[in-house]
Amino acid sequence: MKHPEPHSFPQPRHDRTKRGPPMNQTSDLLTNTSLRKLIGDMQTLPSLPSLYRELMNILQADDASVEKAARIIAKDVGMVTKILQVVNSPFYGLRGKVSNPSQAVTLLGLNTIKSLVLSRKVFSQFDQSKIPFFSLEVLWQHGMTTGVHARAIAKEEAVEQAMTEDAFTAGMLHDVGTLVLASNLPDQYTEMLALMQEQGLSEWDAERRLFGATHAEVGGFLLGQWSLSQTIVDTVAYHHEPSHCPTPSSIVLASVHVANATEEETQASAIGEPVHPMDLTYLTDCGFADRLPLWQALCRDESLSKAGG
Numbered sequence: 001m002k003h004p005e006p007h008s009f010p011q012p013r014h015d016r017t018k019r020g021p022p023m024n025q026t027s028d029l030l031t032n033t034s035l036r037k038l039i040g041d042m043q044t045l046p047s048l049p050s051l052y053r054e055l056m057n058i059l060q061a062d063d064a065s066v067e068k069a070a071r072i073i074a075k076d077v078g079m080v081t082k083i084l085q086v087v088n089s090p091f092y093g094l095r096g097k098v099s100n101p102s103q104a105v106t107l108l109g110l111n112t113i114k115s116l117v118l119s120r121k122v123f124s125q126f127d128q129s130k131i132p133f134f135s136l137e138v139l140w141q142h143g144m145t146t147g148v149h150a151r152a153i154a155k156e157e158a159v160e161q162a163m164t165e166d167a168f169t170a171g172m173l174h175d176v177g178t179l180v181l182a183s184n185l186p187d188q189y190t191e192m193l194a195l196m197q198e199q200g201l202s203e204w205d206a207e208r209r210l211f212g213a214t215h216a217e218v219g220g221f222l223l224g225q226w227s228l229s230q231t232i233v234d235t236v237a238y239h240h241e242p243s244h245c246p247t248p249s250s251i252v253l254a255s256v257h258v259a260n261a262t263e264e265e266t267q268a269s270a271i272g273e274p275v276h277p278m279d280l281t282y283l284t285d286c287g288f289a290d291r292l293p294l295w296q297a298l299c300r301d302e303s304l305s306k307a308g309g
Helices: 033-040 052-060 067-072 075-087 101-108 110-123 136-156 162-173 176-184 186-200 203-211 217-225 229-235 251-271 280-285 290-301
Strands: none
Touching: 033 052, 033 217, 052 067, 052 110, 067 075, 067 101, 067 110, 101 110, 101 136, 101 217, 110 136, 110 162, 110 290, 136 162, 136 176, 136 290, 162 229, 162 251, 176 186, 176 217, 186 203, 203 217, 217 229, 229 251, 251 280, 251 290
16 A cells, blocks of 8 residues: 655644653643542552563663573563464464564564563453453453554654654553553442443543543553653553643554554444544644544554454
């Protein structure tokens, strides 16, 4: 498919290549009183995975290498299994089966491996038996699909690689707040699901009524505590309502918003649930509205959708 040149469409009101403010310029997320109280009352919050910290130390070293990263990952059998599942998925279209961790790391790239490790190890901290509302594996797969699609959108806009990787990471982790709410507040979460069904509310509207904050804001808060980039924090926190984001517009937030909304639209249509609209005001104000058909086409590409195995 022939695509237009990267600069053949109108520029948004903000620089579309911005990654967001540096970490010392935080949004109002961390000062949200109801959000801080909600999280402060929780008994168990996931921690930044030790495997991810170890991997980051290696990647930030002057002598970083695929071999060193592969040796670290090889210590975790579950992580190796998931990485091999991803690299052998139809998305990569490899002729032969990859069974060696080093080869898998080389093919996927260190940035993708880093995001996979972070997402997978965060999800592994939750007990499926304590979260009967949904499948952890299905939610992880949804994050994986959203991340792959968001990265494809960012690549389509020819932005720097760091932003495409931010889009992938934020897409993978965009629903981590759902896990935090469901595992810590199961009774209220059950009530929230009933409220959605009875009144036809969106997930985030029902959450705001019952919890005073949404799963998106909870997830953004958590990632902010882990000192992930402000772009990732804001993207996770505002992925449903990007117009509410106080920081300048970003291709990362736009790509995750569209990728997630398109995926949810596909799922909702299949089971007859109401579809919640995209934030077209945000996309229009940022100069991305005319790109939406192409972005949605990328999200509906079946080969991309099978990236998680």
